[in-house]
Amino acid sequence: MEHTGNNNVSSPSEKTIDDLPAEILQEIFSYCSITDYVDSFVFVCKRWKQILDEDVLLWKDKWFVWKDEDENIDMRQITTNCPNLKSFKLLARSGLYLPVLESIHQNVHKLELQGPCAERSIRSVVQFLMDNCPQLEHLRFSCVGFENYNLLSRFEKLKVLILDDCYNFRGCNLRAVADGCKGLSSISVPNSRGMLDSDVAYFIKSKKTFLEVLELDGFGLTESAFDDISECLRLYKLSINDARTMTVGMLGAIINVPSLKFLRMRRFSVNLKDFVTVWRKGGPCNNLIELDLEFYYYFNPSMISDIMERCPKIKRIIYKGENHVPLHAR
Numbered sequence: 001m002e003h004t005g006n007n008n009v010s011s012p013s014e015k016t017i018d019d020l021p022a023e024i025l026q027e028i029f030s031y032c033s034i035t036d037y038v039d040s041f042v043f044v045c046k047r048w049k050q051i052l053d054e055d056v057l058l059w060k061d062k063w064f065v066w067k068d069e070d071e072n073i074d075m076r077q078i079t080t081n082c083p084n085l086k087s088f089k090l091l092a093r094s095g096l097y098l099p100v101l102e103s104i105h106q107n108v109h110k111l112e113l114q115g116p117c118a119e120r121s122i123r124s125v126v127q128f129l130m131d132n133c134p135q136l137e138h139l140r141f142s143c144v145g146f147e148n149y150n151l152l153s154r155f156e157k158l159k160v161l162i163l164d165d166c167y168n169f170r171g172c173n174l175r176a177v178a179d180g181c182k183g184l185s186s187i188s189v190p191n192s193r194g195m196l197d198s199d200v201a202y203f204i205k206s207k208k209t210f211l212e213v214l215e216l217d218g219f220g221l222t223e224s225a226f227d228d229i230s231e232c233l234r235l236y237k238l239s240i241n242d243a244r245t246m247t248v249g250m251l252g253a254i255i256n257v258p259s260l261k262f263l264r265m266r267r268f269s270v271n272l273k274d275f276v277t278v279w280r281k282g283g284p285c286n287n288l289i290e291l292d293l294e295f296y297y298y299f300n301p302s303m304i305s306d307i308m309e310r311c312p313k314i315k316r317i318i319y320k321g322e323n324h325v326p327l328h329a330r
Contacts, residue, residue: 066090066100087109087111100218101125110136111136152176160184185212221294230254240265244268246269266292266295272303279303291318293319
């Protein structure tokens with residue numbers, strides 16, 4: 001098929017892409033990249049521009065990636081041409097994010113800042129986002145040395161928070177984040193070892209009604225915190241990046257979370273006999289799709305049958321650095 005741009009007259013027997021209904025064009029567009037949208041599609045013809053402007057779902061999972069070498073791109077013009085573009089990843093090796101944010105802040109709903117950034121610079125970025133992006137729903141940034149986490153509690157509409165490289169957590173007040181970010185349903189702090197046990201417990205307890213994703217280091221999680229996790233009825237992803245302090249009781253609490261689809265327990269150290277006993281006593285994990293037990297060196301391939309029996313939908317099991325796909329999932 002060829003595109004005529006509604007400018008050329010074709011014979012009745014000829015069919016062009018303009019003859020396709022909007023629903024089919026939307027389906028085709030959904031397989032295309034954000035670059036296609038921004039650089040080409042919005043300029044093809046009025047009909048294509050209208051379809052892209054009216055179908056918000058087409059843009060939902062599309063991220064615009066900006067890099068240092070894109071400094072000459074007119075981001076303000078891009079956001080003007082593409083009002084439904086709401087998700088941005090800024091990969092700035094220089095750590096200079098503010099000039100770009102000043103051009104796109106009115107559109108930003110999802111933002112990921114990936115690259116080195118000095119504490120003073122990231123504080124300025126967070127302050128700018130607070131003042132200019134009240135609509136922010138998704139935020140990710142690397143925060144080495146950044147201590148004033150109380151600022152994060154100001155993002156009332158925030159749903160997803162991802163904090164990379166958080167080795168220094170002295171200034172983090174998870175209580176403030178829990179109380180301020182009312183709609184927060186997903187939090188990922190892979191290196192959260194410095195957090196207070198009481199803060200972690202408070203956060204989980206206050207968010208357990210609608211918590212969907214929880215990723216923490218593992219240190220700082222108590223028995224009572226795991227009991228609260230077991231009551232998170234909407235939790236579908238749980239990642240414990242260092243599970244060496246987990247006990248048999250903690251394992252028994254989390255394997256019965258009803259909506260759990262992805263479970264990671266890296267460096268898990270409960271002995272094999274207790275693991276099998278607890279696993280067999282639990283109810284069926286009807287929704288579990290992936291189980292990551294990387295660096296659990298007690299794992300025995302014979303356990304796979306026990307896991308498959310309780311997890312009829314399991315598609316992937318990771319252990320000892322190996323990736324196992326159950327037969328029924330192949």
